[in-house]
Amino acid sequence: MQLAMNPARPMIRLLLACAPLAFPGLAFGRTAAPTPEEVLANAARYTVKINVQTTTGLNADNTGEHSGTGFLIDRERGWFLTNAHVASRSPGKIALSFKGGKPIPARRVHVDTFMDVAVLAIPPQLIPATASVANLECGSLPQEGASVFAYGHPWGLDFTASRGIVSGFSWFSPQELIQTDATINHGNSGGPLIRVSDGKVVGISSHSYKDAEDKSATAVGLAQPMPSACRILSLMRQGKDANLKLLPIDVATRRKGAEPTVAGESQLAPDFLPGDQIIRINGSDEIRSYPEMVDLLRGSEGPVFVTVKRGEKIVEIQSPLKAVPNPLSERALNVSGLVLSEPWRVDNAEVDPTGSLVVVDIKTESDLGATDVRVAYRLKYVNGRAFRRISELYEYLATLQDGYEIQMIFWQPTDYEQFSGGHVVATVQKGKLEWIAAVD
Template structure:
């Protein structure tokens, strides 16, 4: 009797072990299949930036991307991978040479961009990957990253979805799957479904397990609008929101710089939804997602002084990244500041220094990035066109110009600004833009 019981237990153990081995083997085969497919739709992206706008850096860098439309030759990646500045771009598939690429769309809010390749390379692309456009992956979902970490090309790693956070600039997926330099722009893939759930974006410094990705739910909206020939730009929303305690989800306005004649949004209002689109929004990313492709006359559901009401107004799209135009002379790049900055009490000015070439005349005269243009030959300058006209005359007549710059180094008594005065000749004057300089 005892031996018979032992035999049954041994048999059950053998069956359980066999089933466990089968499950592990199935998972391993599935993971291998997922990464094998990713190897064919993932690309390496190489960029070179000579004149950086804003937070971009001069130089060459590498990242990743993945095919999202074979007919159009579209590849999705991060904005920081292809740069929001004029840049030379090249793309390479696994086992193939680099070929030229160009920007189709760069988002000013999400770290997201679409680039395109020529017809010859379109023929070389693999079948389209599946995108998870509907739902955010749950915490605990097993995922894999694919890209080129630290120059190790076409490499896969795995982990789980650790959470969702809107603590930083936009709502992100949090994962413990490693994301290193070279992974940015590559796919974050559900290893159970094989679908891409996010775009690998960044990692937290001094942390091995806190990495972030743009959710595909938000990226897909941009892609769909582009395919329909519509503008996917986010709304121009110069709103400052209160920082909620303990990451509490709410959109309560601390300061509105929107023209009240266009939209009567006030300090103290809480935005809770977009009628006819979504009942509730918990953060700025969700609000922008709900408004993409629906700008012009817009309705918002808000709470004001304890009452819930719907207000109507007009919202315009933010200026496109690819349309940004600046002026370069004597090694100094100057661009217009965002329009809403001129509406605030703390008005820095209309035109600012965005880049100074090392070793240039501007660098020699100690002009620094984010110096604000205060006056030119004693006069205020409000637009780049007017500024260019003055600079062109100076260059033609070979007469130096007196510039007054200011920055925010003041102590507040009597001014928050400090001022510098420089007299410079104008050399090598030119317009700089994504279209003209390789964007």
């Protein structure tokens, strides 16, 4: 993988506004550079272990118990930063624990699956007096070659570290991630990637990557860059909407180091033309990548002014925004063990323009357990009727008597192994209807 932006350049200059944030509890009270031993001792005071028990897997979340890492970033608010895939978007119980401490129930206050970032909270009075607050590097990306620690709980080895360097910045669409040879394993997810020279957290350990077909391959570690996460935290601290917002157009995102390019026409924003290169948002510095564009759109409350390059011309366009549903405000409907929700994927208009309801989980007690219906299938018809709102489906099913046979027709989306999609017909007996909220 090659660098998709200049690492010496801040991810977006707008994020420099995050630099003055008064994140309390700097790691060290003196100006001399900390020793590696001091960096790790401090990490042990702000890092926590997170345990999650998920009862229903919404939006492709797994059910059951899993664990990860997080770290304290705001003592007054009781906020902890971690990965979205650690916090999950599904109902369940979350608890976190400091080193040597007992589990403390936590709640989700923000989950962003695009950034794979989540913020958890506990009552501030339950934070130990000995705990410190992580010192975040909000202003810029770390330099290649910088020595870093990945701190967390790999494979249940709690509060331990691995050491490596920042190897570069790799493109995993639609994100640019910090690549490191510091070992990141199961249990490290959501933990701090710490620069050894000053103890600042430069990223959030996310996952590891290797070629599954090469048995001799060594995995590389990947981490979410801190500046984009700081943008979310800055908006939250100001009481503003930090949820993901996008332009109502298709944008090509898979080219490394290229300006976002309009990839289709849109009735909501007809002034864009396919091939337009998006170079500025609201007069910003020139945009270098798709993640920069997303960071600039986050927090916007109304139409934005978009500068595009169209051939040799520079064109200014006023565009509305498309709000992406907040995963914590979503709810699903359990119909006799079949759990359905409204579409939640960012690309749903492209995949299924009709907006069919989506299968997000199938309980073991469901009549569909032995059928070909799977999670992510689209519900096209119920007893010959199409439903686009989960509330409308509930109103219809509530009129049926328990035990009434319901015929359902599903559409099976294609994947890489399929030549084409198909349709599946299945029946269930109408039973108790249950609403399932993302937050208990």
